[in-house]
Amino acid sequence: MRKITIDDVAALAEVSIKTVSRVINREPNVRKTTRQKVLEAARQLDYWPNVAARGLAGKNSYLIGLVYDNPSPSYLANLQTGVLETCRESGYGMVLYSLDSQKSNLIAQTDELIIQSRVSGLILTPPLSDNMELVQHLVAQNFAHALVSPPAFGETKFDGPVIMLDDRLAVFEMTNYLIKAGHRRIGFIKGHPQHSAGLRRFIGYCDALNAAGLAVDDQIIAQGYYSFDSGLSATQKILSANPRPTALFSTNDDMAAAAMHTALDMGLKVPDDLSVVGFDDTPLSRYIWPPMTTVRQPIRDMGHKAAEKLITYIHEPKKGQQIVMPFELKIRSSSAPLI
């Protein structure tokens, strides 16, 4: 289990270490036959470059950072798994950072993180990807970063990789499903005000209602903060409206679970008395009873894409990489046609 260095490969392939370096880094100006020879030698020795040495000598640290602020465990677990898988394939390492988007020193924290960890790029997840000040700061520094679910395009001058879901359309379709099922009074728990995705979801809801000629009624709309507890109080408000809604759309699963709790505590049956739908398709949505209707976003794949595009961007920054991921309506038993 001895460490193989670039010198070993160079010796075996009978070239200089610089040429091996060129091949490893996919640099141009290497004859095809030479490249083959080097590749073969590397394979034979099972050579793997020393990341520390690369980081020291070059500018690229082969490290990317995934930064988050208080996400749900399953969102984080899925996203990071995706990022990790892609990193591994590309010879990159991933480091995790937890940042507090509320703190005033967010920018300073980020700078420190970049300096200390020597990451070559950052993947920002909501609500950090929503923080225009932060994003602009990175843009200004010309620091590579990918944004997951950032605010609608155009609002920012950012032009690096962006991974998003058509939140508006997803909610539009899900709301339509409820309307088609006969529901006329559909409550809505908004997402965290700092998450732009929450706003887009709300717009989708309003659009669907408008398209069906239904009124948007503030009485059955409440502010949520993505936490279970915020879902509890939001639902209390909505269910105390008169007349009571027959369906309730929550912008994430945790709050939808809270809605089901509250309904059950009030003696209402789900879905008989109240249809509840969520957003995210976390494991919870399947484990709860009755299993919850929700919108699935391909979070792991979003991690793949984010890492892939970021790494490409690190090697050669080019603009306008915007990826829209597909969603899927998961109709389960917490929602039903109105009788």
Added chain:
Amino acid sequence: MRKITIDDVAALAEVSIKTVSRVINREPNVRKTTRQKVLEAARQLDYWPNVAARGLAGKNSYLIGLVYDNPSPSYLANLQTGVLETCRESGYGMVLYSLDSQKSNLIAQTDELIIQSRVSGLILTPPLSDNMELVQHLVAQNFAHALVSPPAFGETKFDGPVIMLDDRLAVFEMTNYLIKAGHRRIGFIKGHPQHSAGLRRFIGYCDALNAAGLAVDDQIIAQGYYSFDSGLSATQKILSANPRPTALFSTNDDMAAAAMHTALDMGLKVPDDLSVVGFDDTPLSRYIWPPMTTVRQPIRDMGHKAAEKLITYIHEPKKGQQIVMPFELKIRSSSAPLI
């Protein structure tokens, strides 16, 4: 935002870079006044050592790896948060690895991981910490590693840091709680056969039953694999026993949620007809309805401890570091006294 190097600090403190290095690394043989001078200079310049350079020059990469195999998202999220926090404080980086403990090349995978990533130590989580072959391999190589929830001590010759919970006692106490509540027939869903913690939990259950003079009945014991789906079929077996148990202990929360599903699908009320208790205190246990009685393990703190002890061990390996973490019974509404 210029990079500060060790030379800057040395110049400001008017000492050689080697002395700065000594101070940074807490080496002995530095005069107190010198140490102060260096520390002050470092603070003033906001100096942070370059990890890549340290890794290249020395043997310690200041990187530790957290390896896991298919854990639940919230277990992973909590543990890694704990590890991360401690790493940050100690100037270490954390890398994550997903390994497949079923695959025959597990050892080879691990070696590759160690070589490629240059980690200085590994934290193994179940079921990897249960894999004696893997642990012995690391021991043989004299490679630093911490074990989270490994098999009972004594079965192994390992003598590095070990973080564990008294699983047997936790289940013993929880079972006692059920017995005190009047339950005489208590079903049990076993944990994954490859997790030794599952075995210890089962022993705790048997011990409590025996202590109360109750028989252990195979009819109401089923094998589970920690997944929701495995909980479904396990519960089906247990609830079809005659007479039906009045309480059901599941070795984790996901399976307990499945038990509640199955019970509800069968028209049984929880907790009126069946008390259900879980293990782990995942968010799910609180979000489900009715909120679930469960055993809380301080997973995040276990991450702290594991990282802390591992880092200490990397600097000076000394034996017999065994930490037993406290647990807590969380009595909620999925369990009730037998009427």
Added chain:
DNA sequence: AAGGAAATTGACAGCGCTGTCATTTATGTT
């Protein structure tokens, strides 16, 4: 106060790689 041991400090090489620039080799042109 001289001599020796112990504590403290520094000079210097080198970890494994990449960037720069010089050198060699292949290709095209007339």
Added chain:
DNA sequence: AACATAAATGACAGCGCTGTCAATTTCCTT
């Protein structure tokens, strides 16, 4: 075939730190 030009390769310095070992200073003895 001689030359210009482009492509391919290599020599060498140096990234920021630690390990080794030698030089210096301090502290005890007597």
